[in-house]
Amino acid sequence: MMKKNNPISKVKSKLQEKGLDKQEIQNILIEDARTGLSVEALKRAISNNLFYVQGKFPEIATRNDYYMAVSYAVRDRILKRWVASVKQYLDGKHRVVSYLSAEYLLGPHLANNLINLGIYKETGQAVKELGKELEWLIDKEIEPGLGNGGLGRLAACYMDSLATLEVPAIGYGIRYQFGIFEQDIRDGWQVEDTDNWLRRGNPWEIERRELNYEVKFGGHVQHYTDNNGKFCSNWIPDLVVKGVAYDTPILGYDVNTTNTLRLWKSEAPKSFDFQLFNAGGYNDAVRQKIVCENISKVLYPNDEQEEGKILRLQQQYFFVSCSLQDMLGIHLRQGDKIQDFYKKFVVQLNDTHPAIGVAELMRLLLDKYQLEWEEAWDITTKTFAYTNHTLLPEALEKWDLELFGRVLPRHLELIYEINRRFMDKVTVKFYGDHHKIASLSLIGEGPKKYIKMANLASLGSFAINGVAALHTELLKKTVLKDWYELSPEKFSNKTNGVTPRRWMVLSNPELTALISDKIGEGWIKNLDELRGLEKFAQDQDFQKAWMDVKHQQKVSLSKKILQRLRLRVDADSLFDVHVKRMHEYKRQVLNALHVITLYNRIKHNPDIDMVPRTVIFAGKAAPGYKMAKQIIKLITSIGEIVNNDPDVRDRLKVVFYPNYNVTNAQKIYPAADLSEQISTAGKEASGTGNMKLSLNGALTIGTLDGANVEIRECVGEENFFLFGLNADEVEEVRVNGYDPYSYYNDNPDLKLALDQINDGYFSHLNTDTFKTLVRSLMFDDQYLVLADYQSYIDAQDKVAETFRDKSKWAEMSILNVARMGKFSSDRSIKDYCDEIWKVKPVPVKLKN
Incomplete structure (x- = not known):
């Protein structure tokens, strides 16, 4: 007999009072058990998942068992919204955004989904009543390391904003079994370890084995004429791989819309050759399985060797082919004509990694659906849009023609034909301008011919955009100059943005509460409302509350540094934060030279009055990037000397926080006082770390590079510490001839710092350790580190001077956050929707 004080009994009584019959009441109770958002409903769901899904009871359940049980409970509540979203998209004639990206650096799901569902407190209470702590479980989650840096993090922000803005969208990518490597620091050097992020299971994904597509590689192409006299091609491959879909729901904030992130896993069409196995060829029987599974095995294999290059090309084609086959299947299953494909799907190429999609869509339309060339090309060029993310010519993907033809022989034919038709038009238009004609060609000449993927993307897309105002202008003048002159109407700027849900609400709840207490919670979905903080910028009580929150976050990070590195840092010191991918153009070495300069000032005058400073570095170097690894070693070596020198007396500390990822970034950003954005002007496309740090109250020291330009315009030049050459001046220096050695000779502080590095002062007198770097x-300072050194030192001195005035610093920090509304990924996505994709929101309603 059910007890009267049972919560279910109470709900049942209330429903009976409303006059509902037994079946209606039973349906509501079942629905509440599966998707109810109350504390009681969540407790029941967690307990049921622990028992029925995990097969555990509380006495033997592990921390991971509870994490999985809570996650499944949350996922169940998202599924209701997910199914409703998909059904609504399919029932209507809505255009869907397909985002093709080789990377999605999502970060942990649980806490983010709790915030977007609006049940963080309720879940915390439910878990507490079950005898556990929610934060303890959240910390257990292993984040999917499916990205390398800004590209993947941006894709994740955009997926969040697409759902929050109720825009129908599918994100397509690869379900890498092993993500970006785990970074450890041993003897100061980076050491890479396997990122087996799936080792404890992934409760957020749903395997869709019924959604699988065949992808071909290698072999040769047969040509023939069919009975109607049509010229046809038949690709006979050496290898066929099956791509299986794994779907993850992406829930918007405070809406029902839940979009899909569909990642592809590579498998063999059959597990093994039974006949060969039976005959004793055990290894050969499973060889194809191993070869096929390797394609989605690891994020960005080292491509220094040809085998790595082949695997990377296979990865790119694999996920693009699966994704386009999937889109075409969805489109045709709805009874729509193949000619209207571009009306149903608009496909965004996130950099050049998915650019092979242009040739692949042509292949599918020509070979599978038997369209004529002109019709297929018209559909293709109305389907794709291309985002460029780099100004570095070496980062614009190029594929050796011979290698490409071995992997994708049919696509090589298609690219040649696309180029032939295009070159006919270009030659007429620019007759005699051989340089321009060669620049626009899809095929590059040289000792070895190669395919220019940026050109393929530019030709096959109806829109091309950069990711910051400066970046877009430089694209037009440099790497895509001839494409801009050919088709200026294609070009536009879409400055990057970040989601405030993860990067403020989740990572900095104390600051979120303080802001919301003053101006309400509307800013979480409309970041422009942060402007309301401006009137409190000089309010001393608010300044104190603001800086108390910052200090609280610095104390928290200090504890993590002590726990992780056994290094004690002063939470009252200036937290100077430089966190991003390790690369020469991002100039971590310039920051290191500043640290040495401060250290030398102390050694010269041990009683010097200086602002205590904790300099925090974090970032991963690509496994094959030796110079970036040497910079990490330099930073850690400087820290070894500085952190242990009694003359320093804790006025200067150097921290290298290992294994920089989303989880660790969420700990570091809220604690930052100063944001280091010091790349060589004209090299950074945009940056998003600069936005996240500014949104969390850090002031920026930076060059006029990437989105720094727009951040400075928005927050006010008086709230930004500017230094260094601008992009035009950088180019002028290069044209006039740059002699870094003269800067070394003419600047005593710089000379001393470089001499110390070179003489082994920071490497136990081993003069070989940093010889290459010095x-x-x-003698070859490509990124003008020495040219910008003195300007940077002067700006850092201004930072220290300003930090002494606590009220002034607080005011600048508040204004900095108040004026960052432009840098929401919601704004970025609105711009894409209105100006490129031409899509409208589709609100999703749940049936009671």
């Missing part, structure tokens, strides 16, 4: 700076 020679690069003094």
Whole structure:
């Protein structure tokens, strides 16, 4: 007999009072058990998942068992919204955004989904009543390391904003079994370890084995004429791989819309050759399985060797082919004509990794659906849009023609034909301008011919955009100059943005509460409302509350540094934060030279009055990037000396926080006082770390590079510490001839710092450790580190002087956050929707 004080009994009584019959009451109770958002409903769901899904009871359940049980409970509540969203998209004639990206750096799901569902407190209470702590479980989650840096993090922000803005969208990518490597620091050097993020299971994904597509590689192409006299091609491959879909729901904030992130896993069409196995060929029987599974095995294989290059090309084609086959299947299953494909799907190419999609869609339309060339090309060029993310010519993907033809022989034919038709038009238009004609060609000439993927993307897309105002202008003048002159109407700027849900609400709840207490919660979905903080910028009580929150976050990070590195840092010191991918153009070495300069000032005058400073570095170097690894070693070596020198007396500390990822970024950003955005002007496309740090109250020291330009315009030049050459001046220096050695000779502080590095002061007198790095700076300083050194030192001195005035610093920090509304990924996505994709929101309603 059910007890009267049972919560279910109470709900049942209330429903009976409303006059509902037994079946209606039973349906509501079942629905509440599966998707109810109350504390009681969540407790029941967690307990049921622990028992029925995990097969555990509380006495033997592990921390991971509870994490999985809570996650499944949350996922169940998202599924209701997910199914409703998909059904609504399919029932209507809505255009869907397909985002093709080789990377999605999502971060942990649980806490983010709790915030977007609006049940963080309720879940915390439910878990507490079950004898556990929610934060303890959240910390257990392993984040999917499916990205390398800004590209993947941006894709994740955009997926969040697409759902929050109720825009129908599918994100397509690869379900890498092993993500970006785990970074450890041993003897100061980076050491890579396997990122087996799936080792404890992934409760957020749903395997869709019925959604699988065949992808071909290698072999040759047969040509023939069919009975109607039509010229046809038949690709006979050496290898066929099956792509299986794994779907993850992406829930918007405070809406029902739940979009899909569909990642593809590579498998063999059959597990093994039974006949060969039976005959004793055990290894050969499973060889194809191993070869096929390797394609989605690891994020960005080292491509220094040809095998790595082949695997990377296979990865790109694999996920693009699966994704386009999937889109075409969805479109045709709805009874729509193949000619209207571009009306149903608009496909965004996130950099050049998915650019092979242009040739692949042509292949599918020509070979599978038997369209004529002109019709297929018209559909293709109305389907794709291309986002460029780099100004570095070496980062614009190029594929060796011979290698490409071995992997994708049919696509090589198609690219040649696309190029032939295009070159006919270009030659007429620019007759005699051989340089321009060669620049626009899809095929590059040289010792070895190669395919230019940026050109393929530019030709096959109806829109091309950069990711910051400066970046877009430089694209038009440099790497895509001839494409801009050919088709200026294609070009536009879409400055990057970040989601405030993860990067403020989740990572900095104390600051979120303080802001919301003053101006309400509307800013979480409309970041422009942060402007309401401006009137409190000089309010001393608010300044104190603001800086108390910052200090609280610095104390928290200090504890993590002590726990992780056994290094004690002063939470009252200036937290100077430089966190991003390790690369020469991002100039971590310039920051290191500043640290040495501060250290030398102390050694010269041990009683010097200086602002205590904790300099925090974090970032991963690509496994094959030796110079970036040497910079990490330099930073850690400087820290070894500085952190242990009694003369320093804790006025200067150097921290290298290992294994920089989303989880660790969420700990570091809220604690930052100063944001280091010091790349060589004209090299950074946009940056998003600069936005996240500014939104969390850090002031920026930076060059006029990437989105720094727009951040400075928005927050006010008086609230930004500017230094260094601008992009035009950088180019002028290069044209006039740059002699880094003269800067070394003419600047005593710089000379001393470089001499110390070179003489082994920071490497136990081993003069070989940093020899390559020092020679690069003094004789081949590609990124103008020495040219910007003194300007940077002067700006850092201004930072220290300003930090002494606590009220002024607080005011600048508040204004900085108040004026960052432009840098929401919601704004970015609105711009894409209105100006490129031409899509409208589709609100999703749940049936009671």
